[in-house]
Amino acid sequence: MINEYDKLLDGKSGTVGCPILNTEAIKKLGLQLNGKTQYLNGITVYASDYFNPYDAPTGILEKTSNTYSIHWFSASWMSKNKRLRCAIMKPIHRMLRK
Incomplete structure (x- = not known):
């Protein structure tokens, strides 16, 4: 890595x-x-449902019986412009499921 x-x-x-x-x-x-x-x-x-069942682009959380923890992905490392673009696109991603 x-x-x-x-x-x-x-x-x-x-x-x-x-x-x-x-x-x-x-x-x-x-x-x-x-x-x-x-x-x-x-x-x-591990499959994503173990540690990352939260889909950041859509904002959808899909916990399963395997879920151990949730990474909420605040994107603090991204620029403000990129975070704003993600926030604007989230409803569109949610409608299209990606």
Whole structure:
């Protein structure tokens, strides 16, 4: 995962969220983007309903019997303009379910 972050150190790549960087690193270990819990090279990658049942773009919370915690995603690392755009788009994403 550190290698994914190293690519950003030039200061030209902008800001990239941890989930994107971590997913790219784990895909190289064979992660299938199927929403299921997977076991890869001695690590467990849990389905999103365990730790992230909140869909930030839509604002929809889908807790399941697997849910252990909820990451509320305040996007504090994003610029104010990006956060405003997300807030404006949330009702549209909710209607379209993404």
